Amino acid sequence: MKKVLLSFSGGLDTSVCIKLLREKYDMDVTTLTLNLGYIDLEKEKKKALEYGATEAFTLEVMDEFANDYIFPYIRAGRMYEDKYPLATALGRPLIAKYLVEYARKLGIQAVAHGCTGKGNDQIRLDISIGILAPGLDIVAPVRELNLNREWEMEYAREHQMDFAHIKSGYSLDENIWGRSLECGIIEDLWQEPLPEMFKWTKGPADAPDEPVYIEIDFEQGIPVALDGVKYSGVRLIDRLNEIGGAHGVGRIDHVENYVIGLKSRELYESPAATILLAAHQALEEITLAKMALGFKRNIAYEYAKLVYDGLYFTRHKEDLDAYLASNQKTVAGTARVKLHKGNLTIVGRKSPHSLYSREMATYDKEDKFQHSYAKGFIELYGFQFTGK
Numbered sequence: 001m002k003k004v005l006l007s008f009s010g011g012l013d014t015s016v017c018i019k020l021l022r023e024k025y026d027m028d029v030t031t032l033t034l035n036l037g038y039i040d041l042e043k044e045k046k047k048a049l050e051y052g053a054t055e056a057f058t059l060e061v062m063d064e065f066a067n068d069y070i071f072p073y074i075r076a077g078r079m080y081e082d083k084y085p086l087a088t089a090l091g092r093p094l095i096a097k098y099l100v101e102y103a104r105k106l107g108i109q110a111v112a113h114g115c116t117g118k119g120n121d122q123i124r125l126d127i128s129i130g131i132l133a134p135g136l137d138i139v140a141p142v143r144e145l146n147l148n149r150e151w152e153m154e155y156a157r158e159h160q161m162d163f164a165h166i167k168s169g170y171s172l173d174e175n176i177w178g179r180s181l182e183c184g185i186i187e188d189l190w191q192e193p194l195p196e197m198f199k200w201t202k203g204p205a206d207a208p209d210e211p212v213y214i215e216i217d218f219e220q221g222i223p224v225a226l227d228g229v230k231y232s233g234v235r236l237i238d239r240l241n242e243i244g245g246a247h248g249v250g251r252i253d254h255v256e257n258y259v260i261g262l263k264s265r266e267l268y269e270s271p272a273a274t275i276l277l278a279a280h281q282a283l284e285e286i287t288l289a290k291m292a293l294g295f296k297r298n299i300a301y302e303y304a305k306l307v308y309d310g311l312y313f314t315r316h317k318e319d320l321d322a323y324l325a326s327n328q329k330t331v332a333g334t335a336r337v338k339l340h341k342g343n344l345t346i347v348g349r350k351s352p353h354s355l356y357s358r359e360m361a362t363y364d365k366e367d368k369f370q371h372s373y374a375k376g377f378i379e380l381y382g383f384q385f386t387g388k
């Protein structure tokens with residue numbers, strides 16, 4: 001029997017895949033489950049073996065995910081289509097990396113995933129695997145057998161798999177950077193999300209009446225401390241998910257464009273990402289010169305698009321990282337953030353590298369700005385339009 005290494009999350013698609021790979025592909029299945037946040041590895045391992053995997057490997061990768069994938073992205077700091085903080089998209093290259101590593105280590109020639117033939121995740125995984133291990137075979141049962149969620153639910157029921165709790169077939173992906181939900185009733189663009197679809201965030205009406213104020217320190221474009229206390233990446237993100245979620249911050253309803261241009265509606269919950277990207281931007285505003293800030297926004301646009309499009313392990317990404325590392329050297333200091341009933345407001349910012357000069361900016365009598373320079377500047381600047 002040919003061996004295959006399946007990326008197993010414990011969700012409907014990958015669970016069904018364990019059985020299908022045995023039944024329809026006649027393959028001997030080994031699974032690999034990674035924890036990128038909020039996954040009970042022991043539970044998933046048990047499930048994999050129960051559903052028919054010969055061997056089930058698990059691996060804790062939260063720190064690597066936070067430090068090597070999320071933090072470099074924070075330096076870019078731009079959401080995909082200015083709305084989606086890329087939680088799922090950032091996780092896929094890391095999953096591909098470990099699939100390849102384990103397949104090599106175990107001497108397995110084929111890897112498998114549970115992606116459909118429609119979404120972005122298949123692109124991210126297949127391209128990343130193709131770049132990292134060109135010779136490896138990729139098996140994608142849900143895509144190849146053209147399965148839909150109803151068929152999978154039925155199949156799961158027939159095989160006594162425990163998916164009765166999945167109501168009306170949402171597809172869920174979760175890691176420390178965010179929770180992504182698609183399918184089901186939100187495919188109707190007019191349908192307001194139901195309260196029970198949110199798990200990490202309170203509705204604004206249920207959030208505390210009193211606001212909370214938090215302070216986040218950054219060094220070189222990367223968050224290092226919360227309220228003056230240094231935290232590891234994972235702890236910091238986890239804390240902010242908790243605080244932001246309690247105050248109803250981080251809900252996103254986005255009709256996004258897939259890599260192929262197909263429009264799809266997604267619900268995201270990303271409290272930490274929402275807070276960190278806003279705080280980061282507040283510090284960029286005072287530490288980057290006008291030109292650097294403007295140009296960098298284009299790099300950040302490119303970076304977010306590249307992550308979304310599954311081109312993570314490319315030279316192009318390395319080039320963008322190199323630019324950002326240099327651009328972000330002075331993005332340091334503290335942002336003060338107020339969270340209140342679903343709203344996030346930046347209420348303070350300070351930096352040792354601040355370019356803001358109060359005595360130049362002020363309209364009070366302390367003003368040091370040379371007003372007399374303005375007339376000549378405007379004449380030269382306007383010459384091409386006024387002709388004199």
Ligand code: ARG
Pocket residue numbers: 086088089120121171172173180181182266
């Ligand atoms: N649309 C988002 C993305 O492409 C989220 C996908 C969620 N994936 C999933 N298997 N539920 O990044």
